Amino acid sequence: MKLPVSTEWLLHCAASLAQLEAGATASAAQLAQYFDLPAAYLAKQLQALVKAGALAATTGPRGGFRLARPASEITLLQIVEAVDGTSSPYECREIRQQGRGALSAEECQNPCILAEKMAEAHEAWRNSLATTSLAEIIAALPPSAPSRTRLRLTGTP
């Protein structure tokens, strides 16, 4: 099971946008140059984060992307699920209802215990990512990081 390579891109882009001054934006092209990433594909992924409510996009000559909410209210889970979707990695196709050992529909009114345990593990993963916000990520960076990020990303410290 693999997350898309772009998961790393969008986590870093969101963490970079979290270091801008209030109201400031960075364009997809600026973010692509900052990390040396393919601009068109990155722009598409940034729109997915807009759709998910993590980023806001502004148009016009000074348009670009910024956080849609305070960094303390945007979690790693929201970003990862905006990129990869929300479905569980485990797929239960109800093989307990097929073949020589098939259980009847009546016997399968409760979910399969194996599917339940796999769902619990997915919830543990989700909960772990839901407890970390972008604000916590920024707080873990060296104090000099935000002004450096702003200067290299937007040209304004």
Add this chain to the structure above:
Amino acid sequence: MKLPVSTEWLLHCAASLAQLEAGATASAAQLAQYFDLPAAYLAKQLQALVKAGALAATTGPRGGFRLARPASEITLLQIVEAVDGTSSPYECREIRQQGRGALSAEECQNPCILAEKMAEAHEAWRNSLATTSLAEIIAALPPSAPSRTRLRLTGTP
């Protein structure tokens, strides 16, 4: 991120083998018929569980598969990782070291905080699956399940 479809197959096969009498085995063909699965591909996956130490394979006319250890000592994690491998779904390609925003190698002696948080989430998933053994799965089945499983899987109740 998706686990292989065969993850469900092998979890159910291992749970079925856990219901056999001590020393009894079931062949790949019997397991394939029991769940209506492709026998050749299932046999290959069963060998992956042998390699992982969860199942034992015996040869000869009455040969087949059985648990390699007590059901209480085989976890869902061991089965899932035998099928899908142990690597984390998140891949950190160190984009923090590339592009206009590149950090120097000296600045990257510590792991990236984002990669660390993604690794923590993967550990939460692993820990969840490591806390459930096949014995617990069997204990959650109706009391009539094991004799029914044995009869339909091997012809011997």
